[in-house]
Amino acid sequence: MYDPEANPWDAFMRRLAGKKSPERNDCGYPGRFDHEDVARIHGWGVEGEGPCDYPTGCPWYKEGRCPFHSREGGLALVTIDVKQLYGEIAKLEKLPEYVAQAKELAGKGQDVVLTGQGPVWLYLVVAHALHGLARSLSYDSPITGKVVIFDHNPF
Helix, strand or coil, rough: CCCCCCCHHHHHHHHHHCCCCCCCCCCCCCCCCHHHHHHHHHHCCCCCCCCCCCHCCCCCHHHHCCCCCCCCCCCEEEEEHHHHHCCCCCHHHHHHHHHHEEEEEECCCEEEEEEECCCHHHHHHHHHEEEECEEEEEEECCCCEEEEECCCCCC
């Protein structure tokens, strides 16, 4: 949980900006908000969501355990649960919405994994839409394990 004594500058900026203390640790590291980027307080990010902006002060990052950032500085693996794109019943007429949502979740240049329950046509269209955006794309299920669809990582 957030400890204002651990980062007095952050606590001061929160008071100055009239922002409350954060209520979540996104990555699970107990000292997550001791390393918070104060720019997030001023509206350049969503408070309490997403990866921290400057992970280099975090012990989990230094140990290579950060679930959001790789040691090379890029974002870690992005997992998209296809079922979450459509809810209960996937509808062809909502396909552009599903694709837009998947693209937003995937970002650019990331390693993406598609998983979860979904119709084959939705998996195919989303995979096609992510080609050119994602660095790599995999499918993962409890039965097959991870299956690489494409990998454009030069390393």
